[in-house]
Structures are given as C-alpha cells and as structure tokens.
Amino acid sequence: MHSGIPLPDKVRHAAPKRQAEYLAGRLCAREALQALIGTPLVPDMAESRAPLWPSGTVGSITHSGDLAAALVAPATCYQGIGLDAERQLEPVRAERLAPQILTPDELRRMATLPASQQAHFVTVVFSLKESLFKALFPLVGVRFYFQDAQLADWNPDAQRATLRLNRALGERWPAGSLLSGQYAQLGRYVLSLVTIPG
C-alpha cells in the first residue's frame, strides 16, 4: 500500500469506501502525531474501534463524505478529545432523526427556533454528541446513547455548548457532569469538538 498504513483485519475485508475513509483518517492522524511528537506514528484500532493513541497522547479521528480530520494533544493537557464531522442534515431528514437524537428538552429548544434553523440545530447536537462519545468512551469503557446527554447551555454566536450527562458513566462521571463543546461550519459540514481537560 502506497501510504504505508496497514489495514486491520476488520478493514481489509471491508468495502473500498470503508478502506478509503480508514486510510484518510489514519493519514490525518499520522500528520497530527508528526506535528505533535515528531514521529509519524499511525494509531492501531482497539476492539471497540477506538484508535489506540501512542502513550502520552490523546486524539480523535473523523471522516464523512470527502472530509477526514484528526486531532491529537498531549495527555498532560487533556484526558480525552472527541472530534466529529457531520454533513449538514436536510430538513426532512433532520425532522425524522430529531426524536432519536434530541432529548425532550432539546426538542422543546428546537421548537423555539425559526424553521430555517432547525436542521442546523439537529446537525450540531448530533455532531456534539458523537464528539462527546468519542472523548468519553475511551475513559469509561461504557457505550452510551443520544438520550444519555443533552445540551445544558448553547451559545450559537460563539459556537460553543455545554453538554450534561443524564446518567452516570462510572464513579468519576456522575449524572449531571458537564462537558464543553465547540463547533464550526465547514462548507456543507458541521465540525465539532469536545475536550476533557487533564
């Protein structure tokens, strides 16, 4: 393979699209690790599918459509980071997905928005929750779902949000724990980031 990036078994037998997105994400991760630690390492894949970052680093990978990105940071600064890109949802799809992605509180918040902004709101909350999952899962080892966290605060002008856990995820993360997120529009994608300080 030209990239020099080995494909794990799960990916080697997958469709070409999956192989391409895996490689795109790993290329981004390798660049990011080169910039951070000076060595172009490629994270392996855990059984859970989470990337296995080199000791002393944390990171996250995302890919969607024609976009792939990775972010890494020193583990002394962050316990975890989650990065996610979602293509902006079409209004009809956003309306269909909203009851799965949004909690009752979030549905009420969406209903206060002009109709023209509702699909963007669903996309942002979707992406933030995926980022939250990627940041927290490697720390807690427990899968959790869209109703298990919700927006506690949302500042669309600053493109920042605070997410609150609706259930405990181990002793260190009781229900009510708050986590910070931010997001940006990148062409037709929403890119979001959740960081858990060290």
Ligand SMILES: CC(C)(COP(=O)(O)OP(=O)(O)OC[C@H]1O[C@@H](n2cnc3c(N)ncnc32)[C@H](O)[C@@H]1OP(=O)(O)O)[C@@H](O)C(=O)NCCC(=O)NCCS
């Ligand atoms: C894991 C998940 C978040 C990935 O998100 P996605 O939008 O499908 O896909 P993305 O392209 O953005 O991200 C995929 C990357 O996430 C990373 N990832 C996968 N599982 C992961 C995990 N358990 N922990 C951390 N990162 C993970 C991987 O790097 C993966 O890319 P790769 O397989 O090529 O290495 C998603 O598939 C999932 O399981 N969601 C349900 C759980 C959830 O979101 N709950 C919401 C809680 S509020």
